[in-house]
Amino acid sequence: MAPAWPDEPEPLAPGTAPVPEYGSGSLADLLPTLAAGLDVPGFEHRISELTPADRNCVFLIDGLGWEQIKAHPDEAPYLTSLLGSSRGGTGRPITAGFPATTATSLASVGTGRPPGEHGMPGYTVRDPAIGRLMNQLRWKPWTPPHAWQPYPTVFQLADAVGVHTAQVSSPTFRDTPLTKVALSGGTFHGRLTGEERMDLAAGELAAGDRSLVYTYYSEVDGSGHRFGVDSDAWRGQLMCVDRLVQRLAEQLPPRTALYVTADHGMIDIPFDEQSRIDFDEDWELSAGVALLGGEGRARHVYAVPGAETDVLTCWREVLGEQFWVASRDEAIEAGWFGPVVDERVHARIGDVVAAAHDDVVITASVNEPNESAMVGVHGSMTPVEQLVPLLEVRS
Incomplete structure (x- = not known):
């Protein structure tokens, strides 16, 4: 009798990939849900468990995935306390969108649209007009921003109907094309340190009866890329950002909802030929x-x-x-x-x-x-x- 050779493994079918929860639980659904709660026309409540607040702040921590917080409770005690239902809020994971990368995710956050609509579906993608790769994070080679991403941002639409709208981030990002097409609307405030950003974000929230404020911190991502997400340098950045979240939370004016999120998680890959x-x-x-x-x-x-x-x-x-x-x-x-x-x-x-x-x-x-x-x-x-x-x- 001939030996029974094992069948060749089947390739992974595209339909078996765990597609992001577009429409109900993705980054693209967060700002539209907040805008709906602020009575901005044209938006609907997409993330069911979020209840409206007069003042809303989104603090996006670049590179800090849900799994990374869960794996490091000692370095992030305040964030860990928010994973459950303590402190008057809820904590759950949502999906970034595909691909899970900064330019794509920031565009999804700011426009309230998935990648297939806002048109930034990767770190580098081909520009069909010139047949070359375009880096959508660094915007090279340069192309007219609003021709590449024509949709208005949620911030712009909220600002147009009288919502006090602001972004608080590094001065480096003030005039970048990515900021213009993804995160503009209202007033941009550049501050160098995380502490300055937290304090200013709290002040901007209090500046309006209806407010929508965005703030951002990038150093967690940078440490993860350079040293890995279990390195001492990365853990140090996690400890730092944990204190920043608590600093902002303790300064929230009345009737405010603070939402802490991220643009993607991260995984360390060994330096070997198999990996x-x-x-x-x-x-x-x-x-x-x-x-x-x-x-x-x-x-x-x-x-x-x-x-x-x-x-x-x-x-x-x-x-x-x-x-x-x-x-x-x-x-x-x-x-x-x-x-x-x-x-x-x-x-x-x-x-x-x-x-x-x-x-x-x-x-x-x-x-x-x-x-x-x-x-x-x-x-x-x-x-x-x-x-x-x-x-x-x-x-």
Whole structure:
């Protein structure tokens, strides 16, 4: 009798990926829910458990996922206390959206729209007009911001009907294209230190009978990328931001709801050949590829014209047990970028989209040396990257 060889494992089907909770529990749903509670026309209550408040503050901590808070109660005692239902609020995870990366998430927050609508579906994506990759965080090469992302922000719409609206962040971000298309509306206040931002945000909340204030802290993300999310440097930043949240919470004026959230979580990937697949050294993966976009755990792959089917077949055969690998149409059909993908956004999405399932990353050592050296990374739909906190404090 011939030996019974085990069946080859099936590639991960695109439809099995845990799609973000667009419409009811994603970052794109937070500001519309708050705006609805402030009676801003055109918005509806999307996150069911949030109740209206006259004054609302969103504190977004770059890179601080739900799983990271849960794993570090000693370094974040105040944040940990908000995971349950203490202090008059609730704590739950929501989903970032795909890909779980800063430019995409900030655009989702500010516009109240999923990536398929606001049109910033990755760290780098192809600009169809010029056939080159555009870095949507650094806005290179430059393109007219409001042609790239034409929708008004929730802040702009709230400001137009008399809601006191402000953003409190680093002065570095005052005039960036990303701020203009994602977070503008009302008044921008630049402050260097976290403490200054917390104090000013509290003052801005008190400045209106109806208020919508946004503030931001980036250093947790930076430490995670450089040193990893379990490093001493990262833990130190977590301790710092825990104190900042408490500082702001203790200054809230009456009738205020503070919401602490993040743009993505993060995962550390070991520096070994099994965990880090170098596209620039892999002839199979690079065959037929004109441009490699996205980032290590959420890749947009743009094929040479005519090679789309071959590239999809190869990527699925090589990576299909470790990544959800989809064609553009399959990713759109599965809802990865939201229920709607605008026509202008369609060609920005890769001919092939690869989202990591396992603890693995696709680097590009020659073309992306800085990104390839990062310890902590993010982008995909796994819980550690996708789940971000929605922690509430009310006064």
